[in-house]
Amino acid sequence: MADDFYSTLGLSKGASDSEVKAAYRKMAMKYHPDRNQGKPETEKKFKEVSNAYEVLKDPKKKQAYDQYGHAAFEQGGMGGSGQQGFGGAGFSDIFEDIFGMGGGGPQETRGDDLRYDISIDLEEAFNGKNIDAPITKMSTCPEKHSYKSCSTCDGYGKVRTQSGFFSMERTCGRCSGTGQEIKGKCSKCANTGRVKDNKKLKIKIPAGIENGNRIRMTGEGEAGELGGRSGDLYVFVNVNSHKLFERDKNNIICDVAIPFTTAALGGSIEVPTIEKKMVSINIPQGMQSGHKLRVKGKGMSILRTDTRGDMIVRVHAETPVNLSNSQRDLLSKFNESLGKENSKMTEGFFDKVKKMFNS
Ligand SMILES: [Zn+2]
Ligand SMILES: [Zn+2]
Structure with missing residues (x-):
């Protein structure tokens, strides 16, 4: 903003509104980027x-x-007036909104994630x-490619189209915004820089992975166009439910x-573990249905460690069915033997x- 705004437009200080407008039109036409492709100095002048x-x-x-001169438009320059928003930074925003020239320059096209x-x-x-x-x-x-500046956008990555007085900018279709193209003809990729590929991807599922976890494989997504970076691949893991075990x-x-006799008298039973082995556990006397016993270190692998969680055995006493006559007699006698003080x-x-009834 070194130059005087009036002289930039070829005017002298205090020029009228209509003079300003006419001068701008003339200058804008002269320096418009569409008419000056490949001349960056005119773009600066246009700005x-x-x-x-x-x-x-x-x-x-x-x-x-x-x-106040330029001081009026420097940050805080309007001191105390409460008016903000047309300092240096504000200008370029307005400018970009109107002419769409913001964030210029070619972009790398990263490949999609998979x-x-x-x-x-x-x-x-x-x-x-x-x-x-x-x-x-x-x-x-x-194939090894060598690159040159895109012939459509001249390496800018974007092309402008005129719409009335304003110009619109969009990503260059020829180079997908990268600003470059492959020299010569590549028969393998038809100059896109990418080829369709069927491959076997080695996925390592770590011990202890949980349902719903995802594994990120950096750079295993789709390749970027024209030499751009590859995206990532995400492996979404679903762990099926199990007939015997439930993970917590x-x-x-x-x-x-x-x-039910083991529950009452106590004893030893064998239970299966996730690694398809049997372990023996002791049932204490008077074990109640639904109560749990803990078997240390027989649970799930813990991700990124060598340790394991525990197995929690939830015990259920089974009621016998199809009793013989003598078994029925024994149980009846047992029932009679339960005095009030024993019916714990x-x-x-x-x-x-x-x-519940007394309340
Ligand atoms: Zn291009
Ligand atoms: Zn190629």
Whole structure:
């Protein structure tokens, strides 16, 4: 903003509104980027002209400029007036909105991310698993290319189209915004820089992975166009539900049925573990249905560690069916033998019933 806004437009100080307008039109036509492809110095001039016009076309700003000069438009320069928003930064925003020349320059086109869904069993989540996944994606062309500036956008990455007085800008279709194109003809990729590729992707599922986890494989997504970076591939892991086991964070819950006599008398039983082994656990005397026993270190693998959670055995006493006559007699005698002071197993429940009726 070193130059005087009036002289930028070829005017002298205090020029009228209509003079400003006419001068701007003339200058804008002369320096418009569409008419000056490949001449960056005219683009700079065009910006200066537009900046000057942005101020001088507005009566309030023009007045402030006439009074205070450039100081009026520097950050905080309007001191105390409470008016903000047309300091240096504000200008370029307005300018970009109107002429769409913001954030210029070619862009790298990164390839798309890919998603790969996989279902595994709880055992596989426990052990971890290596998978060779067949995928079809766009990979970087294996041929060596040399590049040159895009012939459509001249390396700018964008092209402008005129719409009335204003110009619109869009990504260049020839180079997808990269500003470059492949020299000569590549028969493998038809000068796109990418080829369709069927490959086996090695996916390593770590032990302890949970349902809903996703694994990011950096750079395994689709290749970018014209040598751009590849996207990432995300493996979404679904862990199927299991017939015997239920996962609870690092623990594995297992429901086990035991004879009601074992529940009453205590004893030892064998239960299966996730690694398909049997472990022996002790049932204490008077074990109640639904109560849990913990088997240390027999639970799930914990991600990125060598340790395991616990197995929680939920015990259920089974009621015998199809009793023989002698068994029925024995149970009847047992029932008669239960004096009031011995009926500990139902006390809790009847206490609650009594309380409910008395309240
Ligand atoms: Zn281009
Ligand atoms: Zn190629």
